[in-house]
Amino acid sequence: DTEVTQTPKHLVMGMTNKKSLKCEQHMGHRAMYWYKQKAKKPPELMFVYSYEKLSINESVPSRFSPECPNSSLLNLHLHALQPEDSALYLCASSPTGSGRVAFFGQGTRLTVV
Amino acid sequence: TQLLEQSPQFLSIQEGENLTVYCNSSSVFSSLQWYRQEPGEGPVLLVTVVTGGEVKKLKRLTFQFGDARKDSSLHITAAQPGDTGLYLCAGVRFYNQGGKLIFGQGTELSVKP
Numbered sequence: 001d002t003e004v005t006q007t008p009k010h011l012v013m014g015m016t017n018k019k020s021l022k023c024e025q026h027m028g029h030r031a032m033y034w035y036k037q038k039a040k041k042p043p044e045l046m047f048v049y050s051y052e053k054l055s056i057n058e059s060v061p062s063r064f065s066p067e068c069p070n071s072s073l074l075n076l077h078l079h080a081l082q083p084e085d086s087a088l089y090l091c092a093s094s095p096t097g098s099g100r101v102a103f104f105g106q107g108t109r110l111t112v113v
Numbered sequence: 114t115q116l117l118e119q120s121p122q123f124l125s126i127q128e129g130e131n132l133t134v135y136c137n138s139s140s141v142f143s144s145l146q147w148y149r150q151e152p153g154e155g156p157v158l159l160v161t162v163v164t165g166g167e168v169k170k171l172k173r174l175t176f177q178f179g180d181a182r183k184d185s186s187l188h189i190t191a192a193q194p195g196d197t198g199l200y201l202c203a204g205v206r207f208y209n210q211g212g213k214l215i216f217g218q219g220t221e222l223s224v225k226p
Contacts, residue, residue, distance in 0.1 A: 004155075006155075031211075040199075040219070040221065041218075041219070042201055042203075042216035042217065042218060042219050043156065043201075043216055044216075045213055045214065048210075048211060048213075050211055055210050055211045056208075056210045056211055056213065088153075090155050090156075092155075097211045097212060098205065098211075098212045099205045099206070099207070099211060099212020099213045099214050100144055100146065100161065100205050100212065100214065101146070101158070101203075101214050102158060103158065104148075104155035104156045104157070104158075105155050106153075106154050106155045107153070107154065107155045109153065
């Protein structure tokens, strides 16, 4: 199983809603990442978890809250988002915390209304 | 200031033509990766180059890492419509907190039949 699975694939939420994005990998990778990608732009790093500990937070607003329940799972909790937060949210994993990403998930297309 | 300058940003060619995409930086990277991304999907890793001067081939795609590990190129021979997509180069930089993948702006390639 060489893939990163993200759910849901699409999400529409209001600015007062609370929702969560989920990411799962069973490759034994010990580093997992959240990226945000706007249309026609490269992915921007948000968070890095290395060995289940948050190692990098790229000054992301607190309305985005990551969680790593175990080495296979990564969540991104969303609360009080703004329309400008609409984007493709990508999860990725790599064997170690080297930053060298091996696999990306297919992404969650988030629309904030 | 963009750490990784990727060019061209847009490329529209006819099937059968050759093309080269460049990724340049004034900084040294420990490794550099190339990804291809289709609309609505996550990036797919094509190759990782690690050693200065390294050349890797993947069917009609040839990747080169500069001797000083500051630049890279992707050459596609006899492009096909299936090569259409967003091509991203990304370099790994190490910080106190760990490694980060730094992306170029991307090259949007369109191959017309």
